[in-house]
Amino acid sequence: MIRSVLALLLTLLALPGAVPALGQDTMPPAPYAYTQLEDPALEAEASALMHTLRCLKCQSQSIADSDAPMAGDMRHQVRSRILAGESPDQIRAWLVARYGDYVSYEPTVSATTWPLFAIPLLVILIGAGVLLRRLGRRRGETGAEAGE
Structure with missing residues (x-):
């Protein structure tokens, strides 16, 4: 008996939360x-x-x-x-x-979106700098070997 009363009470408490959710689906577009x-x-x-x-x-x-x-x-x-x-x-x-x-x-471009534009440019510049340094070292090593 106590279980059925508790189940009824929980059902009644849950109904007010379910009714608005059901009403939103039936609204016309x-x-x-x-x-x-x-x-x-x-x-x-x-x-x-x-x-x-x-x-x-x-x-x-x-x-x-x-x-x-x-x-x-x-x-x-x-x-x-x-x-x-x-x-x-x-x-x-x-x-x-x-x-x-x-x-x-x-x-x-605004105060909140500027990183979207700046970060890719910064990554490209850093990548180009690293690439140029490595190519410069290889040229220097190749030139030193040719001089020996």
Whole structure:
């Protein structure tokens, strides 16, 4: 009897946490999540932008290719803002301000992203320096042997 009362009590305590999670799956997608714009030029502009934005859930797909609900919401935002007259650069800036630099496949140089640009250049310069030193030593050794 005590076990059944405890099981009932635990079930009742778990229900409030499960109900909101179930409600999120039944929400309809945003209007422009899966519907293209009527104007082909505006849709092309929106599509080009969507291919340069990362889905934050999938992480390896653009929002144009992802089926995640969040990507659908982001596609809706892009298309709605294009219809409202915003430029792709303005929309990208808004999304970066909202989600961070990670949302963009085309990062810009900023206080947080400069290492992405500086470190590869630094590695190339160090590699070139090491290579030049080794080649210089070999030439010196070859020249010394020829002089003997």
